[in-house]
Amino acid sequence: xLIVKKFGGTSVADKERIFNVAxxxxxxxxxxxxxxxxxxxxxxxxxxxxxxxxxxNPNPSKREMDMLFTIGEQMSVxxxxxxxxxxxxxxxxxxxxxxxxxxxxxxxxxxLKKIDTERIRRELDDRKIVIVTGFQGINKYNDYTTxxxxxxxxxxxxxxxxLHADACExxxxxxxxxxxxxxxxxxxxxxxAITYDEMLDLATLGAxxxxxxxxxxxxxxxxxxxxxxxxxxxxxxxxxxxxKKMERMLISGVALDKDxxxxxxxxxxxxxxxxxxxxxxxAKKNINVDIIxxxxxxxxxxxxxxxxxxxxxxxxxxxxxxxxxxxxxxxxDYNCEVAKLSIVGAGMMSNPGVAAKMFECLYxxxxxxxxxxxxxxxxxxxxxxxxAVRAMNAVxxxxxxxxx
Amino acid sequence: xLIVKKFGGTSVADKERIFNVAxxxxxxxxxxxxxxxxxxxxxxxxxxxxxxxxxxNPNPSKREMDMLFTIGEQMSVxxxxxxxxxxxxxxxxxxxxxxxxxxxxxxxxxxLKKIDTERIRRELDDRKIVIVTGFQGINKYNDYTTxxxxxxxxxxxxxxxxLHADACExxxxxxxxxxxxxxxxxxxxxxxAITYDEMLDLATLGAxxxxxxxxxxxxxxxxxxxxxxxxxxxxxxxxxxxxKKMERMLISGVALDKDxxxxxxxxxxxxxxxxxxxxxxxAKKNINVDIIxxxxxxxxxxxxxxxxxxxxxxxxxxxxxxxxxxxxxxxxDYNCEVAKLSIVGAGMMSNPGVAAKMFECLYxxxxxxxxxxxxxxxxxxxxxxxxAVRAMNAVxxxxxxxxx
Numbered sequence: 049x050l051i052v053k054k055f056g057g058t059s060v061a062d063k064e065r066i067f068n069v070a071x072x073x074x075x076x077x078x079x080x081x082x083x084x085x086x087x088x089x090x091x092x093x094x095x096x097x098x099x100x101x102x103x104x105n106p107n108p109s110k111r112e113m114d115m116l117f118t119i120g121e122q123m124s125v126x127x128x129x130x131x132x133x134x135x136x137x138x139x140x141x142x143x144x145x146x147x148x149x150x151x152x153x154x155x156x157x158x159x160l161k162k163i164d165t166e167r168i169r170r171e172l173d174d175r176k177i178v179i180v181t182g183f184q185g186i187n188k189y190n191d192y193t194t195x196x197x198x199x200x201x202x203x204x205x206x207x208x209x210x211l212h213a214d215a216c217e218x219x220x221x222x223x224x225x226x227x228x229x230x231x232x233x234x235x236x237x238x239x240x241a242i243t244y245d246e247m248l249d250l251a252t253l254g255a256x257x258x259x260x261x262x263x264x265x266x267x268x269x270x271x272x273x274x275x276x277x278x279x280x281x282x283x284x285x286x287x288x289x290x291x292k293k294m295e296r297m298l299i300s301g302v303a304l305d306k307d308x309x310x311x312x313x314x315x316x317x318x319x320x321x322x323x324x325x326x327x328x329x330x331a332k333k334n335i336n337v338d339i340i341x342x343x344x345x346x347x348x349x350x351x352x353x354x355x356x357x358x359x360x361x362x363x364x365x366x367x368x369x370x371x372x373x374x375x376x377x378x379x380x381d382y383n384c385e386v387a388k389l390s391i392v393g394a395g396m397m398s399n400p401g402v403a404a405k406m407f408e409c410l411y412x413x414x415x416x417x418x419x420x421x422x423x424x425x426x427x428x429x430x431x432x433x434x435x436a437v438r439a440m441n442a443v444x445x446x447x448x449x450x451x452x
Numbered sequence: 453x454l455i456v457k458k459f460g461g462t463s464v465a466d467k468e469r470i471f472n473v474a475x476x477x478x479x480x481x482x483x484x485x486x487x488x489x490x491x492x493x494x495x496x497x498x499x500x501x502x503x504x505x506x507x508x509n510p511n512p513s514k515r516e517m518d519m520l521f522t523i524g525e526q527m528s529v530x531x532x533x534x535x536x537x538x539x540x541x542x543x544x545x546x547x548x549x550x551x552x553x554x555x556x557x558x559x560x561x562x563x564l565k566k567i568d569t570e571r572i573r574r575e576l577d578d579r580k581i582v583i584v585t586g587f588q589g590i591n592k593y594n595d596y597t598t599x600x601x602x603x604x605x606x607x608x609x610x611x612x613x614x615l616h617a618d619a620c621e622x623x624x625x626x627x628x629x630x631x632x633x634x635x636x637x638x639x640x641x642x643x644x645a646i647t648y649d650e651m652l653d654l655a656t657l658g659a660x661x662x663x664x665x666x667x668x669x670x671x672x673x674x675x676x677x678x679x680x681x682x683x684x685x686x687x688x689x690x691x692x693x694x695x696k697k698m699e700r701m702l703i704s705g706v707a708l709d710k711d712x713x714x715x716x717x718x719x720x721x722x723x724x725x726x727x728x729x730x731x732x733x734x735a736k737k738n739i740n741v742d743i744i745x746x747x748x749x750x751x752x753x754x755x756x757x758x759x760x761x762x763x764x765x766x767x768x769x770x771x772x773x774x775x776x777x778x779x780x781x782x783x784x785d786y787n788c789e790v791a792k793l794s795i796v797g798a799g800m801m802s803n804p805g806v807a808a809k810m811f812e813c814l815y816x817x818x819x820x821x822x823x824x825x826x827x828x829x830x831x832x833x834x835x836x837x838x839x840a841v842r843a844m845n846a847v848x849x850x851x852x853x854x855x856x
Contacts (some may be wrong), residue, residue, distance in 0.1 A: 063507050100527075103467050105534035112537070115530040115545050119523035123504075126519040130509035133516070141519050145549040146594055167594070190550050190571070 049214040050172070051076055054086040054182065054204035059219055059278040060124050061091030069219075069278065070131040073177055077137060082172045084211065086182045086204040087128060089120025110155035111191060114184075118144065118192045121181035121200075128179045139177040142167065144184040144192065149203070151185030151193045158185055158193035160202065160265075163210040180207065198259020205262045209269035216271050217284070220257050223277035224285035225250065227449035228302040233441050235450035239300060241286045246300045247273075249392040249426045263287065298402060299393030302444045304436055308338065308388045309361045310418065312353040313368065315345050315378025322375070323352060329371050335360045339388070339421040339430060349378070353419060355388065355430060386418060387436040390428040391443060403427050409446040415439040453618040454576070455480055458490040458586065458608035463623055463682040464528050465495030473623075473682065474535040477581055481541060486576045488615065490586045490608040491532060493524025514559035515595060518588075522548065522596045525585035525604075532583045543581040546571065548588040548596065553607070555589030555597045562589055562597035564606065564669075567614040584611060602663020609666045613673035620675050621688070624661050627681035628689035629654065631853035632706040637845050639854035643704060645690045650704045651677075653796040653830045667691065702806060703797030706848045708840055712742065712792045713765045714822065716757040717772065719750070719782025726779070727756060733775050739764045743792070743825040743834060753782070757823060759792065759834060790822060791840040794832040795847060807831050813850040819843040 053076070055069050069085075077083045089097075097116050101108045108116075125141035132139035148164035171178045182200025185193045195202050201218055208216035225247065228236040242250075244267035251260035257275055266273045266287065276284030316322050323342065330337060337354040345351045356364050361382065368380045396402040406427055410417060415438070419430040431439050444450065457480070459473050473489075481487045493501075501520050505512045512520075529545035536543035552568035575582045586604025589597045599606050605622055612620035629651065632640040646654075648671035655664035661679055670677045670691065680688030720726050727746065734741060741758040748754055760768050765786065772784045800806040810831055814821060819842070823834040835843050848854065 066508060097527075100531065101534055104470060104531050105538040108534040109537055112530045112533045112545060115533070115547075116527060119526050122523050122526075123501075123520060126516045127504065127508050129516045129519070130505055130512040133513055134509040141516060143519075 049080075050082040050084070050211055052084045052086060052204050052208040052211065052213045052216045053219065054200060054217065055088070055219045055278055056200065056221075057088040057091050057093070058221060060087055060128065066127060066131045067135075070128060070135055070137075072278075074132060074135060074137050077177050083177045084168060084172070084207060084213070085128065085177060085179045086200055086207060087121060087124040087179060088182050088200040089117075090124050090127075093120045093123065114155045114192045114194045117194050118181070118184045121183055125179040125181050132177055132179075137177060138175060139179055140171050141179045141181075142171075143181045144186050147180055149185040151187050151195070153187040153189065153191075153193070155187075155191075155193055157196040158187060160185060160195065160206045163206055165210050168207075168211065196261075198261050201259050201262035202265060205265045205269075205271050205273065208271045209265065213271070215274060216266070217274045217276055218258060218262075219276055219278035221277065221279065222257055222275075223280060223282040224275050225257060225287070225301070227300065228440060228444050229304065232304060232437050233302065233444045235441070235444060237450055238282075239285050240283070241288065242300050243394045244287060244289060245425055246392050246394050247287045249390070249423070250301055250303055258287070298395040298399055299391045299447050299449070300395075301392050302440055302447075302449065303390045303392065304440045305388040305390070306433065306436065307357050307359075308355040308386060308430065309358050310353055310355050310383045310386050310430060311361070311364060311368070312351055312381040312383075313375075313377050314351050314381055315349040316352055317376045318345070318348050318350045322350075326352060326368075326375055327354075329367060329375065330356075330364060333363065333367055335364050335367070339419050339428060341419050355386070355419070358384065385433040386430050387433050388428050389431050389436060389439055389443065390426050391447065392426045394425050396427070397424055405446065406443055409442050410439055413439060413442045415442070453484075454486040454488070454615055456488045456490065456608050456612040456615065456617045456620045457623065458604060458621065459492070459623045459682055460604065460625075461492040461495050461497070461528075462625060464491055464532065470531060470535050471539075474532060474539055474541075476682075478536060478539060478541050481581050487581045488572060488576070488611060488617070489532065489581060489583045490604055490611060491525060491528040491583060492586050492604040493521075494528050494531075497524045497527065518559045518596045518598045521598050522585070522588045525587055529583045529585050536581055536583075541581060542579060543583055544575050545583045545585075546575075547585045548590050551584055553589040555591055555599070557591040557593065557597070559591075559595075559597055561600040562591060564589060564599065564610045567610055569614050572611075572615065600665075602665050605663050605666035606669060609669045609673075609675050609677070612675045613669065617675070619678060620670070621678045621680055622662060622666075623680055623682035625681065625683065626661055626679075627684060627686040628679050629661060629691070629705070631704065632844060632848050633708065636708060636841050637706065637848045639845070639848060641854055642686075643689050644687070645692065646704050647798045648691060648693060649829055650796050650798050651691045653794070653827070654705055654707055662691070702799040702803055703795045703851050703853070704799075705796050706844055706851075706853065707794045707796065708844050709792040709794070710837065710840065711761050712759040712790060712834065713762050714757055714759050714787045714790050714834060715765070715768060715772070716755055716785040716787075717779075717781050718755050718785055719753040720756055721780045722748075722752050722754045726754075730756060730772075730779055731758075733771060733779065734760075734768060737767060737771055739768050739771070743823050743832060745823050745825075759790070759823070762788065789837045790834050791837050792832050793835055793840060793843055793847065794830050795851065796830045798829050800831070801828055809850065810847055813846050814843055817843060817846045819846075 129141040150162040151158035182203040230236040273287040340354040415435040533543045533545040554566040555562035586607040634640040677691035744758040819839040
């Protein structure tokens with residue numbers, strides 16, 4: 049078996065943790081597997097580098113920031129190789145240049161294009177554990193790039209795809225994907241398996257332990273993912289294309305996103321293009337909007353409501369007020385005391401009663417639904433913050449997620 | 453003009469110093485020159501990296517140490533590029549991969565083989581200041597190597613040679629090469645110019661501000677070197693092939709090396725090979741010996757004396773005692789209260805009276821000479837420690853170095 053194992057920054061934050069990771073990798077190696085390890089920068093090291101840079105230049109160029117950032121993973125991988133060596137196992141560290149990890153040219157947010165596997169294969173054939181820097185790549189100018197958020201996960205999945213690995217294990221501080229956040233839903237249960245699409249929706253909803261870029265790539269190349277804990281030996285959650293019927297439930301998880309504020313634009317002209325103009329104004333300022341509903345207002349007007357992340361609320365309101373005349377609406381209104389509650393499940397595609405069941409459950413709990421949005425495999429409702437956790441638990445239980 | 457400027461770790465140890473260096477480089481750039489900057493790791497950063505490594509593995513592989521070390525210079529160069537950018541000047545940082553700085557394959561002590569200049573030329577043509585990592589290279593395996601002691605100086609000289617630079621300026625914490633260490637000889641005077649050979653001898657004698665590897669390379673490729681202070685605007689010392697007669701003195705400098713202990717092997721058999729066996733035994737343990745004299749002993753024996761660095765004394769004595777029977781000598785004797793005093797000067801080649809003048813001066817000062825060694829352009833004597841500084845000042849004055 050060829051196994052790619054990815055460990056995040058907290059897993060390599062100090063000497064003890066580095067040795068824990070080393071031992072875990074060595075066990076697979078000594079069982080006869082080929083092992084490729086992908087590492088992030090140690091603990092808060094990236095934050096330290098940002099602080100160093102900002103001290104010199106409050107607005108450093110992305111090219112030079114990437115040049116600076118990439119030293120973080122290079123430190124992790126060389127120290128890991130030394131740790132494995134201290135444990136008597138041959139290991140070698142490789143950075144983005146040495147692997148040849150080709151990316152697009154945009155700094156700070158590059159996308160992987162092609163990974164050369166020759167050097168890694170050679171080192172594996174030589175029976176070494178190969179330790180690769182996550183998060184970083186090189187572009188056509190032969191400059192360092194970084195992959196942006198979730199970058200090391202993406203490196204691991206891409207390496208697994210390029211090497212046709214038998215498994216790609218992503219180690220985190222939780223022991224898998226849960227039916228809901230266990231801190232909010234005491235009966236939440238760890239899932240043994242979940243589909244790529246379900247994982248993608250959970251990731252997008254902020255409930256995911258994986259960044260959606262890495263899940264998208266795993267789906268695209270059919271890389272078998274496992275999300276496991278770096279702290280214990282629990283089996284983790286397998287993420288794959290199709291989850292066998294027996295273990296598949298109607299829905300896989302319930303996610304709650306408290307970072308959502310509702311904005312309502314009241315009395316906008318009911319004319320073609322008014323919604324376009326409204327959202328175009330916001331998009332130009334990079335303000336992402338989520339759930340949108342439109343309702344009929346009075347006298348040839350309509351009301352449009354949508355949600356934004358809390359960080360964008362102030363700017364969005366100011367922007368709308370600035371453009372009030374151009375957009376032609378009566379007034380703007382907002383509510384911060386709301387949360388998005390979602391259920392996700394590939395099973396709902398073939399079960400039309402799922403939405404009704406969710407709404408019934410919320411009605412029984414006396415939870416008011418402010419807005420609704422649906423996709424093929426998820427249903428999201430906007431509820432009042434004070435109801436959110438209670439609603440989440442009710443829905444979780446109504447769909448029998450605690451029992452499995 | 454194309455100018456290569458090299459700054460050591462103390463010159464880039466903090467934000468203020470980084471900006472000082474940046475401004476200094478920008479001045480040359482704004483005067484219309486092409487500027488290439490070579491940097492070492494910041495302050496004590498390399499020591500911090502060694503500590504991190506030793507914590508993980510007391511005996512780390514050299515390959516992985518080099519992988520770890522190279523992040524130090526990468527940090528310096530990216531921060532410097534950000535500083536220049538903050539000052540409104542276009543700059544770009546490049547590491548050993550990006551330049552393509554080819555070295556021999558031996559880790560921790562590689563030698564530069566070939567430097568590609570294409571990327572640097574392109575960036576210079578684009579009117580950028582190019583900031584290059586010193587000390588590091590890549591070998592035929594595409595792995596990082598480091599150049600060992602004096603590595604960043606060597607990088608700067610090699611780059612200057614490859615780019616046919618008009619000047620290679622080495623910035624240090626002293627403002628040039630002196631006729632003697634000013635802390636010991638109050639009348640010591642800064643030299644405006646010195647030959648490569650003189651500089652080499654001074655470097656070897658521990659009085660140099662440049663590592664002899666970089667001087668050797670400068671000599672080989674005829675790179676015009678300047679040693680200058682990073683702290684002030686003083687002109688510094690030019691190191692070149694031939695120093696014009698007018699400014700050339702009989703001797704250029706007086707050097708004192710206190711790190712020398714004398715060992716005497718008394719009553720060794722006066723037979724062929726006995727000296728060879730003696731020094732071969734020491735060489736096998738990597739103990740370097742310096743000044744050697746041999747004198748006739750009693751009854752078919754001889755005495756051999758030599759100097760070693762103080763760190764090697766204990767091991768050398770133990771080794772000699774261990775091999776006493778094999779080497780066949782009577783006893784071993786040593787003296788730590790000695791120092792090596794040297795005069796260096798290309799002028800002495802054509803002036804046979806120099807040695808006599810030095811000895812006369814020491815005689816007048818009542819300084820006993822224990823041992824003597826000479827080369828074409830230097831004379832070294834071993835004196836008692838208590839006489840050393842007095843002797844040094846006397847010689848310095850006798851040769852008129854204070855006046856120039």
